[in-house]
Amino acid sequence: MSDDNRKKQDMTLSPHDMKPGSMPPNASISRKLREFYDAVQEEGIPDRFLDLLEKLETAERNAQSVKVK
Template sequence: MIDREAKGETSRGGRKTDLGSTDAIASQLKQFYTSVEEEPIPDHLLGLLEKLDEAERSGGSNGAN
């Protein structure tokens, strides 16, 4: 009998999974999310956040009491 763990494979729900492929996908996803985190915040969103900060500083009500 072949030892799947020794080959880096496991069975999930009846499907054989290659752990090397899983690691490669995880690595690519991590790189993608890291690049998204490093993107600058768009100016229109910064403007909205500034308006929100101003409303909170001036004691404005947001309708939730």
């Protein structure tokens, strides 16, 4: 069996291979990643970043108008 196949087999347990009441090996990692993602998603966008985006849009519009002329 190749290393890749062995890793895949180790990471996928069927329900009958697990003890009652136990969680899959990656369940806590998945839960923590989901919590982190949700927290980041709820954060507001910093004003400095919004200002930079506005400057970029202005620069792009100016560059396009110069190309058109």
